[in-house]
Amino acid sequence: MSNIARVREIYTAFASGDVPTILSHLREDVIWEYDKQDAGIPWLVPRHGRNEVPKFFQALGGLDLRKFQPKTLLESGNIVVALNDIVFVVKATGKEVVEEDEVHIWHFDSDGQVTKFCHKTDTHEHWVALRGS
Template sequence: MSNANIKIVQDCYAAFGKGDIPAILAVLTDDVSFGLVGRPEDVPMAGIHKGKAGAAEFFRNLKETQEITRFSPSDFAANDSNVYVGGSAAWIMNRNGVAGENDWVHVFTFRDGKICAFRGHEDTGLLAAAYHADPAARRAVSR
């Protein structure tokens, strides 16, 4: 089962790269718990969302907040119910043009062949610093 779950996650990343959010939502349970660990008051895309509508809100917040210029999942591991992915990303904050990059870990939990939970773990302090930076600074931040 773990290889099948890895394939589902890889397909989700491919759909994300094409902007096909409905394809991702299709493999989530109705009661999915979905989000980036962190405080929404620090960065709008942080926080845990409930249900498919909440997951869709997460993706809307992400798109409104930043342009992702590189998204690179690289290391996959799994057990019977979880898929763990390590990777990195580069981005530009939409509100001020500040660019940055960071490493991340994603954890997907499966139930009956669908994703019932997703947690993104990354340096939200770095994201918050970039998000709240003075637009005149236009500096780059990185891991």
């Protein structure tokens, strides 16, 4: 299976709420949000280890996800880059975030397991929506 196929499988599992399938693609020592500092945005907190990743999905419970559309997947070696259109509303504030071409970067090991992952987003827009300002 190619790494693009793996990412597609992960996104299909995400769309159906199948967290165990997503976790099965992650190495035990996965680094989630490998490029982020904790800016107080619950769904963008850096996490280390497969057992920490479910907290990301729990944090998504504070959002009303209205659109998640993977548009383009690009693969080079053990890296897959995905461009996604995403729209969500922060439930606590009613503020909407619209991300066109939000970038996801997936790194895989030679066994096809995710070693690290990150979202490239407008972090400030997420923070503002969370704060309701």
